[in-house]
Amino acid sequence: MALFHSAHGGNIREAASVLGISADCLLDFSANINPAGMPHSLKRALQDNLNVAERYPDPEYQQLHQRLAAHHQVPAAWILAGNGETESIFSLVNGLSPRRAMLITPGFAEYRRALQLAGCDIVDYALCEEDGWQLTDAILDALTGGIDCLFLCTPNNPTGLLPDDELLHNIAARCRQLGIRLVLDEAFMDFLCDREGFIPHLADNPHIWVLRSLTKFYAIPGLRLGYLLSSDVQNVAHMRERQMPWSINAFAALAGEVVLQDSEYQQASWQWLNAERPRLYQALKNLPGIFVWPGVANYLFLRCDIAGLDLQQALLEKHILIRSCANYPGLDGRYYRVAVRSAQENDLLTGALQRVLSNTSAV
Secondary structure, X not given: OOOOOOOOOOOHHHHHHHHOOOHHHOEEOOOOOOOOXXXXXXXXXXXXXXXXXXXXXXXXXXXXXHHHHHHHOOOHHHEEEEOOHHHHHHHHHHHHOOOEEEEEEOOOHHHHHHHHHOOOEEEEEEOOHHHOOOOOOHHHHHOOOOOXXXXXEOOOOOOOOOXXXXXXXXXXXXXXHHOOEEEEEOOOHHXXXXXXXXXHHHHHOOOEEEEEEOOOOOOOOOOXXXXXXXXXXXXXXXXXXXOOOOOOOXXXXXXXXXXXXXXXXXXXXXXXXXXXXXXXXXXXXXXXXXEEOOOOOOEXXXXXXXXXXXXXXXXXXXXXXXXXXXXXXXXXXXXEEEEOOOHHHHHHHHHHHHHHHOOOOOO
């Protein structure tokens, strides 16, 4: 992402400044946020409860933790909410104090940053394009006694792909055998209506930690709300004791209590994604010089095979921002990630891509 300083998508201020335009003039496909916007139920709740800003939040966030526990049907003692999932990553690394961790590449940048700040040695395990960017059984042999922590993003960011269920359970068993803490980042799992993730299996796997985010599915990235889960109650309590007081603002805590009950919003979001993701995938697949992978999340991973074409720059000139994946370990400037947005917005993206590609030829 050579154009920008930010290591993440969604920095429309920085992108707009490159063109000298207002951020409102950009269509953002770089951040994987539900285009439905904040649920109306939450908007009403915020408007009706502005006075919560006039008092301190509950330092234990009891109602929020109880709501999350009820949603996942687990004890509240298994859960620790935080100021976005990124804070939960840092809380987890600080609490577990791993000495040598394995990261899957390409992958989310904040695992590495948290581990480096904690002085942890990092072993990279590279996914291969020849394997379709999917994990294979080969990772089981790569997991050895010298590793004490493994981070897996399911679905993977940026590829949007899920590992095979049997392989994931084999990885979990291998980690248990070797005393490796397994961290499963399920930040985008809410977008998969037919998947529960690994939370139902935590009772039998105290070595496994699950990370979740509410900001992406419920379109509240500005509020910041995420959480971690584990049946290792003692370690969860230890992390709670070390968490900064009032880490979550009152409006974010209220959001967590409200949005999980909004089944109408959830159903509408699943219907949108199940219609728009395959439609956008097919449209991208039909473009000359573009190869796209069939992700399962609310974003798609693609490769541009046209030599010398900076696809991010070309689209930015048309006031559309996509995510360059050049700063992901194991990737280069040919790879990009695009969010799935509304039908009209997706059509604007594919139309702009057609115009960009019409004057070029695939290698």
